Amino acid sequence: MLRYTLRRLILLIPVLVGLSVLVFAVARLLPGDPVRLAAGPNASEAEIRNLATEFGLDRPLPVQYWSYATGLLRGDWGVSIYTRRPVAEDLRIYLPATLELVVAAMLLAVMIGIPAGLFAAAHRDRWPDYASRVFSLGAISMPRFFLGLLLQLAFAMWLGWLPLGGRFPLTEDAPATITGFLTIDSLAAGDLHAFGLALRYLALPAFAMCLSPLATITRMMRASTLEVLQQDYVLTARALGLSHRLILFKYVARNALSATLTIIGLYFGFLLGGTVLVETVFDWPGIGLYATKAIVTQDFMPVIGVTLSIGVLFVTVNLIVDLLYGVINPKVRYE
């Protein structure tokens, strides 16, 4: 297990190098003149040249990549040509907000989706099954930004139960930053009032995010449960007189989970890139909103930073999922 983990970690290195080359190449080879855009409409040619020299953009591309890559190793993710702020510092602020949203959405999806899938499979071809299948197809097809808008309309504008957008009220004192997750930080500070506020702000965007993974997890869980239910050992357990409930929750659920786990890993990465829309609707100050602003101004260092950090997180989460297989299913042996 330890050797397998180490080998997988070493294999990550070429992937990360490849990823950084690819992202850098895409961002720098796109048409457009970001320097001219950043210098402003009234800048003279000399000013534009000076700006390019200042940021090292007049050097050949391989040289630029080399200095970017060596910078990355020192924790330097480049500087925004627009705001002149270091990208690493911005990411430290915005990434936890996005992660909190994605983790909350995935938790919701897993906590509802896994029992729902089990339940649908146990009632195969009866109404709970049909209901969950139609719901899943509908939920997958629902645009996240439209759902967000509908939730805002219903719960924030008409009913007034939950805030319209943002992450925390400006008028209140936010808890001291430890993890960057407001819910965890406020609990760590023992501030239940702030915790309640953070949850209220998190509720709508997290729900808007969770619907499509929820649908997929329900479908996967249903399909893999149906498959496991046909195995011989389930028949044996039944013949031994074990209760239906015990078989389902103790023996079937565990084996049905491993296929679902892959989907959870893949979805985590997918959601990280997909928060853009929900963050736009709810003004959630995460990397999606940050990337959108940078994209519109063709400020490529933040774009590279965001894309790269999502790629790295995606690869890491999938590695963790692969390692978790062994925990769930001891039959998986690592070479």
Added chain:
Amino acid sequence: MTETAAPVTERGSPGALAARLVNWRRGAYRFRQSRLSLIGLAIAAFLAFIAVFGPWLAPHQDQVAGAVDTALRFRPPSWAFPFGTNDVGQDMLSLVLAGARISVLAGLAVVVIGAVIGTLVGATAGYAGGLVDETLMRFTDLTLTLPSLILAMAIAAALGPGIGNMIAAIAVSWWPGFARLVRGEVIAKKHEAFVDAARAAGARPARIVLRHILPNIVSPVIVKMSLDVGFAILTVASLGFVGIGVLPPTPEWGSLLSVARGYMPDYWWTAIFPGFAIFLAVFGFNLLGDGLRDVLDPKARR
């Protein structure tokens, strides 16, 4: 009945043709048995109809091209304006009808381009094997780890507004799924007897792949394409929603919704109808894709 039975023989011979016909009729029967698939087919056909004729069906055709009528701003839904009017007095029904063309056209184009690129990459990797396979597939895996929406936004913003640029930007990250699918299918088929026969007869690799292998792996590709169309439409609308892609006055569902956001909650109808149109389009194509998969991909059938 099974996929492997018929296609092992080459195309063209009368027996193979008859087998294909029987397969096709069985598939059509199975498709008709599923009510959800039929609903999906109906929605997709309806959308295709609107996409072709929408601009002529629109009650206010001049407004589709950008004409405004500020005296009629923000009228709620009524008999005269079933979907209400927007901030510049345009009839929402006309805009939503006309918007179908962009969404359906762009969604289909993205999937077709993605399928063509992915098939070329996947078939090359699968047939060549070795170092070519390794290089192409590692590149494919890398592309899969990139956040596709952010990538599409960045490319579309750099290329500038316009439907062609938007399609290109989305298609750039759409092919890896097809590449992996086709590679697997090509590897499974490349040692079949009819491929060996073609090779023995002196056919060159390009001919073997294009004329002998690819025609036999069409159905999984078609299934993936039909499943992807809904999500491609969703991505097109997403780009419109963040304000990158097609520029106003061209009516596009995502950008209609993004404009309407500023006028919530009082003028809710400007958001509800374009949003529901996106949902209906994606839902219809997803149902259709699910139905086609059940028919064409026996392994995935429940």
